[in-house]
Amino acid sequence: MFDLYVITDRGLSRGRSDAEIARLAYEGGADVVQLRMKDAPGGIMLEQAKAIKELADEHAKLFIVNDRVDIAVLSDADGVHLGQDDIPVAEARELIGDDKLIGMSVKTLEEALDAVEQGADYLGVGTVFPTRTKHDAGYATGLDALFEIREALDIPIVAIGGINLGNIRDVIAAGADSVAVVSAVVAQDDVAKAAHDLRDAVLKAKHR
Numbered sequence: 307m308f309d310l311y312v313i314t315d316r317g318l319s320r321g322r323s324d325a326e327i328a329r330l331a332y333e334g335g336a337d338v339v340q341l342r343m344k345d346a347p348g349g350i351m352l353e354q355a356k357a358i359k360e361l362a363d364e365h366a367k368l369f370i371v372n373d374r375v376d377i378a379v380l381s382d383a384d385g386v387h388l389g390q391d392d393i394p395v396a397e398a399r400e401l402i403g404d405d406k407l408i409g410m411s412v413k414t415l416e417e418a419l420d421a422v423e424q425g426a427d428y429l430g431v432g433t434v435f436p437t438r439t440k441h442d443a444g445y446a447t448g449l450d451a452l453f454e455i456r457e458a459l460d461i462p463i464v465a466i467g468g469i470n471l472g473n474i475r476d477v478i479a480a481g482a483d484s485v486a487v488v489s490a491v492v493a494q495d496d497v498a499k500a501a502h503d504l505r506d507a508v509l510k511a512k513h514r
Contacts (some may be wrong), residue, residue: 307428308337308368310510311486315342318493325357325490332365333502335485336491342372349510355381363404370409375401385409387430395424408450413447418455428462430486431455434477435468435510437489449480456481464499471507478511 312331314324314386322330328339341358343351355371359381362369371378375398378386385407386398395408402408410421411430417427434445452465465482470490477485485508494500 308464309483310490310501311338311340311464311466311484311510312336312486312501313340313342313372313466315488315492316346318489320493322497323356323357327359327497328358328369329361330497331491331501332367334363334491334498335505336501336504337365338368338370340370340372340486341377342382342488344373348374348377351377352380355383359383362479368407370407378402380407385427387411388426395421395426399425408455411439411466412455413445415452415454415458418459418461422459423463426461428464429455429459430464430466431482432486433467434463435466435473449476452477452480452482471503474504474507475511475514478508484508 308364314327316324319327324341331339339358341355355377359369368384370385370387372390373381379402386402387409389411398408407427408478409428409430410426412418413431414423421429434452453486458465462483464484464486465477466486469477469487474485491497491500
């Protein structure tokens with residue numbers, strides 16, 4: 307489905323807008339950009355969402371909105387990513403339509419099975435390794451949870467949490483189809499190069 311999944315974070319982007327980060331990430335080869343603006347007013351988030359959607363279309367890439375189904379619908383995003391405390395997948399599907407992607411964050415096999423039963427198109431599994439990027443991420447699951455979910459389910463898995471060039475090979479070997487990163491791209495001086503290097507590492511790990 308995809309290889310590199312970049313999540314925006316204005317607090318780490320060194321003054322660059324979410325749309326600017328998305329542009330650079332797409333130029334570097336990111337397959338997906340997820341707009342994550344937890345505390346932003348809806349109007350500001352929608353403005354950034356529409357700008358990123360234009361960039362995604364220009365680069366023939368995917369654009370996902372975190373949590374906010376309304377913003378995803380209004381910006382014609384390619385999908386929405388939901389957490390365990392967000393609205394159920396079935397209700398999100400009614401709003402966003404059958405032709406859009408719905409991802410769901412999970413930590414355990416039980417949560418993964420439930421997400422698949424609800425109709426999720428892909429899973430965001432983690433936090434795999436400890437990270438300070440997402441303050442509500444909770445405990446790190448490690449690679450074992452990733453492996454367990456991969457063994458049980460045939461659904462695209464995006465691993466997230468503390469992933470970098472040094473551990474991508476292990477993450478892919480444990481069963482991830484792609485990796486999601488925040489600071490490893492968003493906080494870098496050269497966003498495009500960081501995205502390029504990470505995607506290249508994913509592709510090499512897949513074709514070992």
